[in-house]
Amino acid sequence: MSIYRLNAEQAAVVERARKVADEEIAPHAADVDAKGRFPREGIDALGRAGFLGLNIPKEKGGMGQGLRVASAVLDEIAQRDASLAMVYKMHLCGCACYVGFPQTGEEYFPKIVAGKHLSTLAWSEQGSRSHFWAPASQATEKDGKVVLNAQKSWVTSAGEADGYVVSTRTAGGTGPTDTMLYLVLKGDSDVRVAGAWNGLGMRGNASNPMVLENTSIPSSRALCKKSEGFPTMLGVVLPWFNLGNEAISVGIAEAAVAATTTHLTSRRFSDMNNAPLSDLPTLRARLAQMRIATDTARAHLSSVLDSVEQPGPQTTLMVLESKAVGADAALLVTDLGMKACGGAAFSRHLSLERNFRDARAGYVMAPTSDVLQEFIGRALTGMQLF
Ligand SMILES: Cc1cc2nc3c(=O)[nH]c(=O)nc-3n(C[C@H](O)[C@H](O)[C@H](O)COP(=O)(O)OP(=O)(O)OC[C@H]3O[C@@H](n4cnc5c(N)ncnc54)[C@H](O)[C@@H]3O)c2cc1C
Known part of the structure; x- marks a missing residue:
């Protein structure tokens, strides 16, 4: 692991992650895989140890770490349970969006650092398949709100995550890459998990399809400037x-x-x-x-x-x-x-x-x-x- 060339503070963070991985993640990995169940105990353990806040700024209560420590931590977790590592990576990607657009994201920092908010990305769609940069869905606007209609084909932590960074074409936008990212929350109306995950691998991911059907959210849930998805x-x-x-x-x-x-x-x-x-x-x-x-x-x-x-x-x-x-x-x-x-x-x-x-x-x-x-x-x- 010395190849990551961590300083003393970074090494201490990774050492803590290794301990959580050894004691609270590894013992469940085979069962998570065999049953294809979400690794809830591992995510809760990471949350208790503050790791959901890994890339949240220190002044906001997070660990304020960047890609170097994240890579070393993900390497350690994946050695024990790759499904859980993937769930965690998608969370860090979601958090990167919150941090990058704090006018929306900052509200969720306290819950993230307390281990109470798991995030993920909902980008792939039935229409655009793996071409995530060109979603088939398009937002509309009604009564000052944004309305989302999308068939998301794979969403890691579907139904388990608290925040979903959803991609869609901008309301009134013209080209396929004129897109927006919005934060959809667990409990928002007209969002549902539309299938059960039974993958060949990464069986703990809960990477189910999700459907957004006339999901109406405040425009203040944008996670980027207009058309900058x-x-x-x-x-x-x-x-x-x-x-x-x-x-x-x-x-x-x-x-x-x-x-x-x-x-x-x-x-x-x-x-x-x-x-x-x-x-x-x-x-x-x-x-x-x-x-x-x-x-x-x-x-x-x-x-x-x-x-x-x-x-x-x-x-x-x-x-x-x-x-x-x-x-x-x-x-x-x-x-x-x-x-x-x-x-x-x-x-x-x-x-x-x-x-x-x-x-x-x-x-x-x-x-x-x-x-x-x-x-x-x-x-x-x-x-x-x-
Ligand atoms: C375990 C797992 C977790 C996932 N989690 C998420 C998630 O959390 N959020 C999310 O948004 N998505 C997620 N995905 C979806 C993933 O990102 C891809 O969108 C999905 O795997 C693509 O599958 P597909 O059958 O639609 O591929 P297709 O797009 O149909 O591709 C079929 C084949 O064509 C190739 N291909 C496609 N386009 C091109 C091109 N332009 N040039 C050359 N070759 C090309 C591909 O490489 C592939 O071999 C997940 C997928 C997996 C397997």
Whole structure:
């Protein structure tokens, strides 16, 4: 973890997160996955320890931490329970919007730092699919209020979160990226969860569809200036989303390395004088590949953090790369782990098959790896991204 180069204060925050993760998150991870249930006890534990306020300013009672500490914390949590890490990452993305637009968001800071307000993003829609930057839905205005109608296809923490950062086209707006972000609250009328989550991986996410049907909210719930949803998505949220995803992927890969190491060194062949599985060079080579890919992705994340803190010409490109690098590493590492541990991994004796399933989410969450490659390719060849 020293690769994150934390100062003493930052290291202490991450150490506290590790303790919560060990004591109050890890014990529930297998059950959360098996039952596909929301990891409520883990979120409550993070809330009690103040971690819902990680990126809320210190002067407002939060921890005032940035992407460096968030990445290290997400890495630690994902090593124990990737579903919970994803729920938490979406919360931090939501909070980044509140902090970025305090005229609306500030009202919720006290509840967030008290662990009583969980946030998330409701961006993907049935129509726009993974093209989150161009929602199909469009707000209207009636009696001085904003009216939302949208079919949100996947919302992490749907029905569990207290605040939903909802994207939609601006009322009266013309182009697909003339968008707004609004805060919809749990309990607002005419908002419903429209299905049950039963994912291949990230099974604790509660990433259900949600329907907003003539949902009327005050215009003061805007989380950006008029028509500035698109720049807010890219400028404010994308770094938290992409770097957070890379950190989670690295954490999943780390968990796979640990499970594989334990298995290869503790299980033995009776016909080979009780030699451990690690006596086989093929398996040692697989484990080595896993270690190399995990360390490479974490080092990449560390260099993206440096670039975000000292922005330069490469920063945007590196932020785009980050999620794709993490997703590729997690897919490779968990696949190698499944091969190295054989039937024991396949038959669910280890955490590996959960790591393998959880790892797949990073690739398909928007911006998907395909889309990121397309953006990076466009940037490299001097083309417009959108
Ligand atoms: C576990 C999980 C949690 C999620 N949580 C949330 C959430 O909290 N909030 C939220 O808003 N969304 C969430 N999503 C949705 C996610 O961000 C994507 O929108 C969703 O996974 C896309 O699925 P789709 O079938 O609509 O993809 P599609 O858009 O139909 O894509 C299908 C395929 O086409 C590729 N593709 C699409 N567009 C392009 C392009 N322009 N160039 C090249 N290839 C392209 C994709 O990479 C993919 O392989 C979540 C998804 C998952 C899996």
